[in-house]
Amino acid sequence: MFGKTWLVGRGKEASERMTNEDRIQPYVKNPRYWQYKGEPVLLLGGSKTDHIFLADELEAHLDEMVEVGANFVRCTMSQREPIEMKPHKLLPDKTFDLEQWNEEYWARFEKMLGWTAERDIFVQIEVWDRFDVSGSHWQDSPWNPGRNVNYSYEETGFAEEYPDPPGKDKQPFFHSIPGMPNYDAKLDLIRGYQERFVAKILSYSLDCGHVLYCMDNETSTPAPWGQYWMKFIKDRAAEKGVNVYTTDMFDDGWKGEEAEHIPVLFDHPDEYTFADISQVNSRNFHELHWQRMQWLIENVCRHPRPVNNVKIYGGGYARFGTGGNEDGIHRFLRNVIGGCAGVRFHRPRSGNGLNERAKAIIAATRKLESAIKMWDVEPHMELLIDCEPNQAYVAAKPGEQYAVYLPNGGGAKLDLRGVEGSFDLKWISVTEGEWVPQRRATVEGGDVVAIGPCYYDLQTYRRTETGPAYGGGWIAVVTRGEG
Numbered sequence: 059m060f061g062k063t064w065l066v067g068r069g070k071e072a073s074e075r076m077t078n079e080d081r082i083q084p085y086v087k088n089p090r091y092w093q094y095k096g097e098p099v100l101l102l103g104g105s106k107t108d109h110i111f112l113a114d115e116l117e118a119h120l121d122e123m124v125e126v127g128a129n130f131v132r133c134t135m136s137q138r139e140p141i142e143m144k145p146h147k148l149l150p151d152k153t154f155d156l157e158q159w160n161e162e163y164w165a166r167f168e169k170m171l172g173w174t175a176e177r178d179i180f181v182q183i184e185v186w187d188r189f190d191v192s193g194s195h196w197q198d199s200p201w202n203p204g205r206n207v208n209y210s211y212e213e214t215g216f217a218e219e220y221p222d223p224p225g226k227d228k229q230p231f232f233h234s235i236p237g238m239p240n241y242d243a244k245l246d247l248i249r250g251y252q253e254r255f256v257a258k259i260l261s262y263s264l265d266c267g268h269v270l271y272c273m274d275n276e277t278s279t280p281a282p283w284g285q286y287w288m289k290f291i292k293d294r295a296a297e298k299g300v301n302v303y304t305t306d307m308f309d310d311g312w313k314g315e316e317a318e319h320i321p322v323l324f325d326h327p328d329e330y331t332f333a334d335i336s337q338v339n340s341r342n343f344h345e346l347h348w349q350r351m352q353w354l355i356e357n358v359c360r361h362p363r364p365v366n367n368v369k370i371y372g373g374g375y376a377r378f379g380t381g382g383n384e385d386g387i388h389r390f391l392r393n394v395i396g397g398c399a400g401v402r403f404h405r406p407r408s409g410n411g412l413n414e415r416a417k418a419i420i421a422a423t424r425k426l427e428s429a430i431k432m433w434d435v436e437p438h439m440e441l442l443i444d445c446e447p448n449q450a451y452v453a454a455k456p457g458e459q460y461a462v463y464l465p466n467g468g469g470a471k472l473d474l475r476g477v478e479g480s481f482d483l484k485w486i487s488v489t490e491g492e493w494v495p496q497r498r499a500t501v502e503g504g505d506v507v508a509i510g511p512c513y514y515d516l517q518t519y520r521r522t523e524t525g526p527a528y529g530g531g532w533i534a535v536v537t538r539g540e541g
Contacts, residue, residue: 078301081267082180084332089362090355091399091433094178094268098433100394101180101366102423103130103402104409104416110181111170112136112143112163119412124177126417126491127424130402131174132368133183134275135259137190137199145255146200149207154200156208156251159258168262171269180268182334182368182400184307185256185287187275188224191231196220201231201248208251215244225278225309232279235286256287260294264302271302272334272368276309281322288329303331307368311337312379314350327361332399336369339389339404341379345447348392352437355397366400367393374407386410387419388465391488391531394423395451395463396437421491422533429484429535430459443471443506450509460536462509467532469510477503480539488531500539509534 085093092099105123107113110131123129141148147158174181191199196219203211204218211218215230222228233240234249263269271291273284284306295302308320320337323330335354342350355365370393371379372386380386386409393401403410403419410416426432435453441460442450450470454460457477462470474481481501485494501507510532 076267078299081301082270083301083303084362084364085433088433090359090364090397092180092364094180098431099129099180100423100427100432101130101400101402102420103128103132103368103400104412104420105131105402105405106411107405108132108134108184109136109139111167112139116166116170117173120173120177120179123179123412126412126421128412128420129177129179130368130400131179131181132402133170133181134187135183135185136187137201138187138195141198144198144200145258146206154206156200156206156254164258164262167259171262171266175266175268178268180270180400181263181266182270182272182366183259183263184272184275184368185259186232186273186277188227188229188232188277188279189275191229192220192222192224196229201251209247213244214248215242216248227278232277232283235282238280238282253290256290257294260291264295264298264300267300269302270332270366271304273304273306276307276337278309278319281306281319285329305330305332305334305366307334307336309337311335311354312339312341312350314338314342314353320354321357324357324360327363330363332364332366333358334366334368335398336367336404339367339369339386339393340371343379343381343385344388347389348396348448348451351393351396351398364399365397367398368400368402369404369409370401371404371408373404373409373411376408380404380408383410383413383415387415387488388531390419391423391463391465391533392451394426394432395453395461397432397453415489418491419488422486422488425486425491425493426461426533426535429537430461432461435459435461441473443473445470457503458538460534462534462536463531464510464534465531467511469508470534472507472509472536474501474503474507475505479503481536482539483509484535484537486533486535488533494532501536509536 080095082094085091085098110133145163146154146156147160196202200206203209203216220229230240234245273287288304310317311320323333338351370386370389373383374380390401403416405411435455438454441452451463483499483501487494
């Protein structure tokens with residue numbers, strides 16, 4: 059509804075009418091969540107790829123998302139594609155010219171921004187990715203002096219190869235800012251082209267009120283690198299009179315209290331105006347995932363801001379700790395119950411993407427949201443009595459409403475002591491994304507109440523002993539009765 063040139067006339071006028079108050083920003087009544095067009099919004103996502111604007115048949119894929127309630131995509135400004143789909147112009151001799159653009163790349167980016175705007179799908183842009191300029195990807199990179207007509211290895215100090223894992227931070231491309239550990243004055247030439255690239259992104263995206271900005275994918279580079287680009291983006295946004303929200307994604311977020319880099323988020327809310335803690339969703343399973351996720355949220359929200367997870371791993375059993383698809387589902391819903399403002403399944407094979415399971419979980423979460431607004435509740439694990447690790451998780455507004463997630467079925471004991479009145483109990487099947495029919499009940503306050511178990515086959519409306527073979531779990535929705 060508010061583009062640049064993608065919607066002639068109506069779209070451009072809508073863009074000009076959108077005020078800062080209408081753009082995505084922290085919710086005024088609870089800044090741990092987002093609001094858009096003045097209303098709170100929960101970001102839920104899953105998609106088949108991360109560089110969403112380069113996907114084929116994109117409009118149909120966006121409609122597929124909307125159908126199940128997804129409204130959150132990750133947009134890496136990817137440079138790992140075949141050489142015909144890089145951001146810079148490919149010359150007849152198969153070298154690149156950094157002074158010219160690949161019009162197809164940018165046309166797709168522009169269209170994506172327009173199509174997501176029409177559908178109220180929020181876009182989290184990742185500006186840089188360490189994998190784009192490391193290993194085999196360096197050989198086809200426009201930034202490689204051997205592949206462009208703009209500078210040489212001698213002029214830049216770049217090497218012909220960077221074979222080390224990118225986490226070792228040996229690529230000087232990410233040290234082009236004066237004062238950084240591996241900075242060399244030769245890199246000023248590179249920084250000029252880097253600024254030109256980021257300015258090109260902003261020439262399309264700053265007009266859009268549905269865009270967030272993350273500087274890097276799982277970076278281990280010192281913080282000044284990302285801080286430079288956050289300031290660059292904010293300065294250009296200020297020139298246009300618009301507000302934008304920026305962050306960086308640190309690779310060591312999965313380590314929790316042992317992390318070295320991610321704590322910079324905690325006490326710099328003016329730079330990191332929201333947080334992305336996606337890496338906590340790898341390597342961590344079950345109760346440990348919950349504990350480290352909660353520790354991160356609590357520290358970020360010493361200065362309350364939204365916390366996003368644009369990548370929820372769970373699939374492929376990768377050696378770095380994705381686990382399987384069911385692990386991704388559990389992480390997704392622990393993040394929702396735990397107070398995250400944005401959650402999105404990572405793309406296959408390391409995540410569920412938008413497979414049928416992901417669709418069901420997103421639909422289930424929207425059904426939960428129809429009964430309990432997550433910005434009105436917060437985690438209250440002390441309300442679970444005699445609870446084993448990973449048995450249940452609860453978010454509540456005590457005395458009013460409770461969302462109890464049971465990842466493995468079974469049941470839980472909910473402390474309603476000191477609370478008077480009756481409560482309605484309803485169930486959502488996570489596996490099927492549906493309310494469980496004929497399974498509603500009334501529970502009374504004043505005591506510890508048994509919630510569950512709920513094993514139900516929705517196809518025949520009959521109870522089973524162990525639940526579906528794929529145990530995504532159940533959500534108990536406990537809300538104060540109207541009577």
